[in-house]
Amino acid sequence: MEKRKLVLIGNGMAGVRTIEEILKLAPQTFHITIFGNEPHPNYNRIQLSTVLQGDTTVDQIVLNNWDWYKNNGIELYTDEEIVQIDTENKQVHSNKNRVVEYDDLIIATGSSSFILPLPGADKQGVVGFRDIKDCDMMIKTSKHYKKAVVIGGGLLGLEAARGLLNLGMKVDVVHLTPYLMERQLDQTAAEMLKNELEAQGMNFLLEKETVEIVGEERVTGLRFKDGQEIEADLVVMAVGIKPNVQLAKDSNIYVNRGIVVNDFMETNIPNVYAVGECAEHREITYGMVAPLYEQGKVLAEKMTGREPKPYEGSTVGTQLKVSNVDLYSAGEINDDPSTKSIKVHNEFEGIYKKILIRNNQIVGIVLYGDTKDSTRLFRMLTEKEDISGKTSSSILESNTCGSESVGVESMPDSELVCGCNGVTKGTIVESIKTQGLTTVEEVGSCTNAGRSCGRCKSLVSDILAYTLGDGYDASAKKTSICGCTTLSKDEVVDEIKAKGLMSVKEVMNVLEWKNEEGCSKCRPALNYYLGMIYPEEYREERDSRLVNEKMHANIQKDGTYSVVPRMYGGVTTAKDLKTIAEVADKYNVPLVKLTGGQRIALMGVKKEDLIHVWSDLDMPSGYAYGKTLRTVKTCVGSQFCRFGTQDSMSLGIKLEKKFERLDTPHKFKMGVSGCPRNCAESGIKDIGIVGIDGAWEIYVAGNGGTDLRAGDLLCTVKTEEEIMDMVGAYVQYYRESGNYLERTSTWVERVGLEHVKEVLKDKKTRHELNERLEKTLTRYVEPWKEALDNKEIQDKYYVTHSVQ
Amino acid sequence: MMETTMTRLEITKVDSLPERAGQVFNVNGKEMVLFRLTNGEVRAVENKSPHPKGGTLSGGLVSGEYVYCPLYDWKISLVDGKVQAPDTGQVKRYEVEVIDGKVFL
Numbered sequence: 001m002e003k004r005k006l007v008l009i010g011n012g013m014a015g016v017r018t019i020e021e022i023l024k025l026a027p028q029t030f031h032i033t034i035f036g037n038e039p040h041p042n043y044n045r046i047q048l049s050t051v052l053q054g055d056t057t058v059d060q061i062v063l064n065n066w067d068w069y070k071n072n073g074i075e076l077y078t079d080e081e082i083v084q085i086d087t088e089n090k091q092v093h094s095n096k097n098r099v100v101e102y103d104d105l106i107i108a109t110g111s112s113s114f115i116l117p118l119p120g121a122d123k124q125g126v127v128g129f130r131d132i133k134d135c136d137m138m139i140k141t142s143k144h145y146k147k148a149v150v151i152g153g154g155l156l157g158l159e160a161a162r163g164l165l166n167l168g169m170k171v172d173v174v175h176l177t178p179y180l181m182e183r184q185l186d187q188t189a190a191e192m193l194k195n196e197l198e199a200q201g202m203n204f205l206l207e208k209e210t211v212e213i214v215g216e217e218r219v220t221g222l223r224f225k226d227g228q229e230i231e232a233d234l235v236v237m238a239v240g241i242k243p244n245v246q247l248a249k250d251s252n253i254y255v256n257r258g259i260v261v262n263d264f265m266e267t268n269i270p271n272v273y274a275v276g277e278c279a280e281h282r283e284i285t286y287g288m289v290a291p292l293y294e295q296g297k298v299l300a301e302k303m304t305g306r307e308p309k310p311y312e313g314s315t316v317g318t319q320l321k322v323s324n325v326d327l328y329s330a331g332e333i334n335d336d337p338s339t340k341s342i343k344v345h346n347e348f349e350g351i352y353k354k355i356l357i358r359n360n361q362i363v364g365i366v367l368y369g370d371t372k373d374s375t376r377l378f379r380m381l382t383e384k385e386d387i388s389g390k391t392s393s394s395i396l397e398s399n400t401c402g403s404e405s406v407g408v409e410s411m412p413d414s415e416l417v418c419g420c421n422g423v424t425k426g427t428i429v430e431s432i433k434t435q436g437l438t439t440v441e442e443v444g445s446c447t448n449a450g451r452s453c454g455r456c457k458s459l460v461s462d463i464l465a466y467t468l469g470d471g472y473d474a475s476a477k478k479t480s481i482c483g484c485t486t487l488s489k490d491e492v493v494d495e496i497k498a499k500g501l502m503s504v505k506e507v508m509n510v511l512e513w514k515n516e517e518g519c520s521k522c523r524p525a526l527n528y529y530l531g532m533i534y535p536e537e538y539r540e541e542r543d544s545r546l547v548n549e550k551m552h553a554n555i556q557k558d559g560t561y562s563v564v565p566r567m568y569g570g571v572t573t574a575k576d577l578k579t580i581a582e583v584a585d586k587y588n589v590p591l592v593k594l595t596g597g598q599r600i601a602l603m604g605v606k607k608e609d610l611i612h613v614w615s616d617l618d619m620p621s622g623y624a625y626g627k628t629l630r631t632v633k634t635c636v637g638s639q640f641c642r643f644g645t646q647d648s649m650s651l652g653i654k655l656e657k658k659f660e661r662l663d664t665p666h667k668f669k670m671g672v673s674g675c676p677r678n679c680a681e682s683g684i685k686d687i688g689i690v691g692i693d694g695a696w697e698i699y700v701a702g703n704g705g706t707d708l709r710a711g712d713l714l715c716t717v718k719t720e721e722e723i724m725d726m727v728g729a730y731v732q733y734y735r736e737s738g739n740y741l742e743r744t745s746t747w748v749e750r751v752g753l754e755h756v757k758e759v760l761k762d763k764k765t766r767h768e769l770n771e772r773l774e775k776t777l778t779r780y781v782e783p784w785k786e787a788l789d790n791k792e793i794q795d796k797y798y799v800t801h802s803v804q
Numbered sequence: 805m806m807e808t809t810m811t812r813l814e815i816t817k818v819d820s821l822p823e824r825a826g827q828v829f830n831v832n833g834k835e836m837v838l839f840r841l842t843n844g845e846v847r848a849v850e851n852k853s854p855h856p857k858g859g860t861l862s863g864g865l866v867s868g869e870y871v872y873c874p875l876y877d878w879k880i881s882l883v884d885g886k887v888q889a890p891d892t893g894q895v896k897r898y899e900v901e902v903i904d905g906k907v908f909l
Binding site for chain 2: 059060062063065067071435436437441442445446515517518519524543544545546547551555557558607797800801802803
């Protein structure tokens, strides 16, 4: 059967999502052609503000890369605009004189920034905030100019303003009404927001109406209705968007504010459809992604001959993507005589919540400072839940006591987790169970949850924990190392010892691994366990390590590497700094950065240069890439600091020299502070040592990373010898009983601090642990030097061969 | 229209390829990785992860006929280039032939 010819005008989020839905339902039905007037593949327009704010790059927000189009057989014309639709002959004409026939046509031309028709609005330096081009222009401008003015204190305007601040510009935000985001916030929340943003450096000019943009060729300032003038090198118009409908209008498709469609996204012309921001449905045009995706779904079902439920419009929630601002609103905003509201205003913690209620139903939500209840409240709003039996505190707090996962448990399956993509908890749980998903990313690629604004990712991870946690319970309370075996880590280690297995291969053969050569989870784990069990005899399998440890450098996403030399205790010399500077110069290192662990990283070194860089540096590797001791962070201590009670630098250096290169289940960080002011942040280190008058406190299992945890006091000791004894025994006990990839914080939570204390209390046990540790430490050689001296290693890992 | 030229390009010798460790070759400006598998076969793919965020494949862990993307841990077949579920995608493959211990493209 011949395929139907489908043409999509507009290569943006709504249109391409519709195509994705169509491909899912009927991959072979259509021959698809897409026209886009931007030179990019479909990208996540919502995330443009994060690009501007410097949190991500344009590449990272691409949703469908070029290969996706190719792999799905889609003919794609970018940077090419459709200028005419001939609905009689069913053809579209492009500005490059291309004519393409269609059986079905989808118009998804989106919208543009509304540029106020002010005198001077056409000057250089006046821009909207809608696409990558606008973003690029602002980034470029920020390099040469200082002062930006954003017109419009709404969602988009504030996100743009935050981005411009990050780009180092001074930013004024001009707004017509007395408070910000008046369509989403009430006055109280708006004031809180304004205070926070002022603290971040924004300057607000409220109740100001711009009447002219002044300047010669380029903008130099603005004039307001009240006569005041301000300077501006850049003016960003963020007062709203207008649907792109001209093409449709010119082609005799019925247009009001947007292209008018019915509940199935059909226009008045047969076989011509419209979705997204350009479409007007029941007199509403939407500018949020969730409704656009809902429309896309209905249209895809319609076009593939299914009988979809009609699209009946959407209620949407709003959030602001600005750091340090947690804000959410949906539905009605302001009280009126027919509403009653629940308000909580905790000025001390900066939290404000307002729930508007009419006839026992939630009709509006404003949350500031704490938005974790937003999805639950939003569901109650959209489902028009009767709340007459509920107390105000039970409406506001999902669970008065208990952890996040309890919240996930009590969520009904129908509750929306990802508002952008309309994914419910039920869908996520189902896909985790049926497809064996284990990461937030996998859930994203399967269900689309978290793929747009990303706010729900933490909730997705809670659902994963909750769902997988149950699964483990059902399957005999045992966690196997990976999918290659049913054995747990403890069983594997016991078998290795009992049967004297000496290599990864042998373990897999004897213990009947399902995949002959294992996977990226078990290979590095077995390599670690074998090395832990046989400190002297085991021969390290370099190719069973993951890339960073194999290369002794951190791989970056572009295939270059970073090089971080050891800088014991964060102490360096003028000579070493000169050497580092010369190397950075000689090899054109794109970025030199101070790391969080008090040393210097050379970022972006080419693979072929690694050997030469190491040779010129002539310093030991800092193992910034390894499951091993990273750094020992130190404060200045008693050598220089007037508060210092102990010599933290010397102790830190001694510890780093002793424990460097040691393989541990996961990375391992230490800190030594000379007094309880704790400038080396010893409270959030795997081992943190704090000097007090005449003694040292040893804290353990602190973590400053993903799972923030304050360290627990293990013991207080008097001398450095005691510290070395205790720390050595502690590290070795962690090495022997920790699971691979288990940080000390989770390890201590699992086995219990009291248990660890009990083990380490015994002098004989400590002595034995330290003996095994010392044996292990003798096996290491400096890896960069080893590579320099060994041609075989160089050829195998660091060379690109050239063939002509 | 399509003409196939039968000239083969010698890339390297099988013996010089270490097992289970990708070797990068720049062939006329194209970067590819050659993998010598445990079963003796040699496979070649473009040195570019099919993950939307890109990255190289040469440092990936090799297991049987698969390589794990070193940046995003996707499991990729070196036989047909396909990314294994639940991820999707495909890496560009190059046909290589081993004749008399030499690897030809």
